[in-house]
Amino acid sequence: MSSENSFDVVSAIDMQELNNAIQQAEKEIDNRFDFKGSKSSIQLDKNELVVISDDEYKLNSVLDVLHSKMVKRGISLKNLQYGKLEPAASSTVRQRIGLKQGIGQEHAKKINVLLRDSKLKVKSQIQGDQIRVTGKNKDDLQKAIQLLRQSDIDLDLQFVNFR
Known part of the structure; x- marks a missing residue:
């Protein structure tokens, strides 16, 4: 009974949950008084978010709303990589994430x-964009998961296929 046990370490964003968070954030932006008449929007382009607003202050407010909706839906903010603020059309600012x-x-x-x-x-061992961890003892695998959860890696790690 010396079979190997294993699990995979992955880092992925649930795109359906992200879509739901974006829709909820846009609804809140449409209904909030401080955003009345502003050109604020959030769009999802393949593997990046594009946030547009009137000025830097309002853009930060849009990001706060988006972050709160993402956290409520269980999406980690560690997997976001912020680009720099850039001017956009008709006196607005844009940030790519x-x-x-x-x-x-x-x-x-x-x-x-x-x-x-x-x-x-x-x-x-590295397998593409995930890592397979194997061991004979399930307790060692559990300790490895605990170790990775407590590490200072700036990615949101998920542990799947525990066999």
Whole structure:
């Protein structure tokens, strides 16, 4: 009974939940008094959000509304990568926010080193944009999950396929 147990470490955003959060934020912006007559909007383009508003102050308010809706729907803000503020058409400002999907090479290497240095009896290997962690003892795998949750990696990690 020396079978290997494993789980996968992934980093992904639930796009349906993100869509719902954007729709809720736009509804609130349409109904709020301080946004009456403003040109504020949130759009989702493939792997980035585009937030447009009248000025920097209102753009920050739109982002606050969006962040609160995302947190309520269980979407981590760690997977957002903010671009710089840029002027847009008809005296508005725009900010592009990239969505981090998957675990990049530098984060994957950092996770591998973290698991290797922990002295747990687990092995990890990079498989595309996810990491497979294997070990004989389920308790070691649970400790590895705890270790990764407490680490300072700036990605929202999910643990799937625990077998």
